[in-house]
Amino acid sequence: MAPWIEQTVWWQVFPLGFVGAPDRADPAAPVVHRLSHLQAWLDYAVELGVSGLALGPIFAASTHGYDTIDPFRIDPRLGDEADFDALIAAARARGLRVLLDGVFNHVGRAHPAFQDVLRNGPEARQANWFRLSWPRGSGPGIEPDYACFEGHRQLVTLNHDAPQVADHVAAVMDHWIARGADGWRLDAAYAVPPHFWARVLRQVRIAHPEAYIVGEVIHGDYARFVRDTGMDAVTQYELWKAIWSALNDRNLFELAHALDRHNGCLDTFAPLTFVGNHDVTRIASRLTDDRHLPHALAILLTCGGTPSIYAGDEQAFRGVKEERVGGDDAIRPAFPPTPADLAPYGWPIYRLHRDLIALRRRHAGLHRARTRTLHLANEQLVVVLGDGAARVLLALNLADAAVPLPVPDARAIEAGQGDLAEAGGPSARVTLPPHGWAILVV
Known part of the structure; x- marks a missing residue:
């Protein structure tokens, strides 16, 4: 794993939405230099405390960016x-790493290799790039049946058993790392055979041993996937779900269970952790009680892993993902020209993010911090977090009444609110207000 990732907190941006690009590409339209819009937000990101910019798809595509035409x-x-070079230079000048989004499970129908198949039939030079089924008597101009991504006919699945496809993906990854990127998020990594990733990443790491590679994985054995593919990490969807679900149901047993499983991941790798991204309902809309948004952030920014903040979540943006055409629009909005144009009501949550990220930086061991439960009830949880030695305590209260909770050896409250009694001793306890939380140092 690249050693720099231990200090990284990502700010994730979906560029096509962020800059207000058209929903559909017009092949006849001239180039429009919208990527520079992001540069006006880099100081904002630095002031937030993040150290990396995780970009959504930025390569030539037909619509949402995941139907690639030319990577x-x-x-x-x-x-x-x-424009890309300028963005990289501006990020570098501020000490920001840059992560790219690689769509290598599938391509768009307009991709030249697939268009060649449609024109030339089974004799197309790159026909083996895809999983095709030809009708009897097929020839040029006959469209085959083909594997596609989760039923989306515009997303043509690649044949990951073809060596040419592996070489192509490795070449794309190498090209953009050489041009200044620090790593890749691999979209729909779960849909691709692990042996394909293992072959590709062996090639990529020859030239770029410190590149950070994280795969999008939703279900399954995260640690085994990392071992089999050679990736540095995968997305921690299990913990994401447990955070908002436990807070909504006031069932912190669910969260404690997920944190125990998260410990198992940390034995192998440091997952990419998040409470929001470009594919899910925003956390401020997902939570049924606004008072619990700080709890979600406190969990994210104290538990082990590499945190990612989805742009807008730090301002408590709202947006609900819907399962329909255009259902992602609400969670991928255009941003104003500068941060000064934001509405005033989001800044308290921005400052909370900033303070929690600063706390995380003061406790570097939190990147690989395991959790140990000290107190657990439906509406209360106290865990100790550390990477071998106790670092911090996290105490949560979801109840409508103030509650005293045990926080042995806690010396001070570093974030949140509460009354600490018998500080520094084995009988230390913190009384949290209704729907309160606190992070304490020992």
């Missing part, structure tokens, strides 16, 4: 390669 070209709706 060697910046989407003309965003700009060109010079």
Whole structure:
């Protein structure tokens, strides 16, 4: 694993939405230099405390960016390669790493290799790039049946058993790391055979041993997937679900169970942790009680892993993902020209993010911190977090009444609110207000 990742907190941006690009690409339209819009927000990100910019898809595509046409070209709706270089330079000047989004399970129907198949039939030069089923008597101009991603016919699945596809993906990853990127998020990594990733990443790491590679994985054995593929990490969807579900149901047993399983992941790797991203309902909309948003953030920014903040969540943006065409629009909005144009009511949550990220930086061991439960009830939880030695205590109260909770050896409250009694001793206890929380140092 790249050693720099231990200090990284990502700010995730969905560029096509962020800059207000058109929903559909017009092949005849000129290049529009919208990617520079992001540069006006880099100081905002630095002031938030993050150290990396995780970009959604930025390569030439037909619509939402996950239907790639040319992964060697910046989407003309965003700009060109010079705009990419300028963004990398601006990020570097501020000490920000840059993560790219690689769509290598599938391509869009407009991808030249698939268009060649549609034109030339089974004799197409890159026909083996796809999993095709040809009708009897097929020839040029006959469309085959083909594997697609989760029923989306616009997303044509690649043949990951073809060596040419592996070489192509490795070449794309190598090209953009050489141009300044620090790593890749691998979209729909769970849909691709692990042996494919293992082959590709062996090639990529020859030239770029410190690149950070994280795969999008939703279900299954996270640790085994990391071992089998050679990735550094995968997305921690299990913990994401447990955070909002436990807070909504006032069932902190669910969260404690998920944190125990999270410990098992940390024995192998440091997962990418989050409470929001470009594919899910925003955390401020997901929670049924606004008073519990700080609890979700406190969990995220104290537990082990590499945290990712989805742009807008730090301002308590709202947005519900819907399962329909255009159902992602509400969670991928355009951002104003500068942070000064934001509404005033989101800044308290921004400052809370900033303070919690600063706390995390003061306790570097939290990157691989395991949790140990000290007190557990439906509406209360106290855990100790550390990487071998106790670092901090996290205490949560979801009840409508103040509650005293044991926090042995706690010396002070570092974030949140509460009354600490018998500080520094084995009988130390903190009384949390209704729906309160606190992070304490020992």
